[in-house]
Amino acid sequence: MVVLSKTTTEQYPCIRNIKQTTFSTEIPLVDLSKPDAKNLIVKACEEFGFFKVVNHGVSMESITLLESEAVKFFSMPFNQKEKAGPANPFGYGNKKIGQNGDVGW
Numbered sequence: 001m002v003v004l005s006k007t008t009t010e011q012y013p014c015i016r017n018i019k020q021t022t023f024s025t026e027i028p029l030v031d032l033s034k035p036d037a038k039n040l041i042v043k044a045c046e047e048f049g050f051f052k053v054v055n056h057g058v059s060m061e062s063i064t065l066l067e068s069e070a071v072k073f074f075s076m077p078f079n080q081k082e083k084a085g086p087a088n089p090f091g092y093g094n095k096k097i098g099q100n101g102d103v104g105w
Helices: 004-013 037-047 062-077 080-084
Strands: 030-031 053-054 096-099 103-104
Touching: 030 037
Parallel strands: 030 053
Antiparallel strands: 096 103
């Protein structure tokens, strides 16, 4: 799940201007205040792969702080990020994928 502040979506217009797909032209919207939210989440994951959440109760201040920390972390060199520890369940890690040993995050 990705939660973005208005500032972020203004900074990266490609987030708002998604390209048309064969199955949908809009990112699914899930309103967590609605009783059928869990069904909408499942449907969005199955059909689209991700979704936008509204009425989640997370303050814009918290979202902005989280985004800032994420940008700082992912801007660090790889060896610094690895110091966060293995992803078990929290941390940072990667796996060798594919026959060529490609790295996937």
